[in-house]
Amino acid sequence: LSQGTDGDGNPYWEIGNTRRISTAQFKGMSLINIREYYTTPDGEVRPGKKGISLTLDQYSALLKAIPEVNEKLRAD
Amino acid sequence: LSQGTDGDGNPYWEIGNTRRISTAQFKGMSLINIREYYTTPDGEVRPGKKGISLTLDQYSALLKAIPEVNEKLRAD
Numbered sequence: 001l002s003q004g005t006d007g008d009g010n011p012y013w014e015i016g017n018t019r020r021i022s023t024a025q026f027k028g029m030s031l032i033n034i035r036e037y038y039t040t041p042d043g044e045v046r047p048g049k050k051g052i053s054l055t056l057d058q059y060s061a062l063l064k065a066i067p068e069v070n071e072k073l074r075a076d
Numbered sequence: 077l078s079q080g081t082d083g084d085g086n087p088y089w090e091i092g093n094t095r096r097i098s099t100a101q102f103k104g105m106s107l108i109n110i111r112e113y114y115t116t117p118d119g120e121v122r123p124g125k126k127g128i129s130l131t132l133d134q135y136s137a138l139l140k141a142i143p144e145v146n147e148k149l150r151a152d
Contacts, residue, residue: 001137003141003144011148013137013141013144013145014137015130015134015135015137015138015141016130016131016133016134016137019128019130019134021138021141021145023145023148023149023152025152030149030152032145032149034110034128034138035128036128049125050127050128050129051126051127051128052095052110052111052112052126052127052128053126054091054092054095055092056149057092058091058092058095059091059149061077061089061090061091061092062091062097062110063142065079065089065091065097066139068079068089069089069097069099069108072087072099073099073106073108073132073135076099076101076106
């Protein structure tokens with residue numbers, strides 16, 4: 001999976017064939033977006049409906065939860 | 077922020093007032109859901125439209141990207 005910069009100059013990292021995690025600045029705030037993208041008939045890549053944009057606080061809370069999420073996934 | 081088990085018996089961890097990361101089993105597959113929830117007038121908590129459900133492969137790719145995402149966020 002690759003990484004790059006999108007049409008708005010925001011960095012992204014692929015997490016699946018059609019999914020990305022990206023960062024952006026919005027009104028002076030950092031946002032972290034985890035989203036599915038689709039390709040238009042012209043070949044342009046656009047953000048789809050499945051996804052969520054997190055504030056830094058929400059992203060930090062996500063990082064804190066990851067060890068417990070991983071423990072649960074190992075148990076399943 | 078707290079954690080718990082939802083009405084379907086799936087574990088969740090709060091990442092914001094209205095947001096959660098949760099795990100579930102679906103057709104024998106583990107899924108990791110990062111989503112916004114809303115409360116109905118009856119006080120029931122329901123999944124909203126903002127969110128994404130990841131397969132294990134996508135979740136693993138997300139974990140691998142995190143160090144670089146964090147580096148970018150520190151630079152911003």
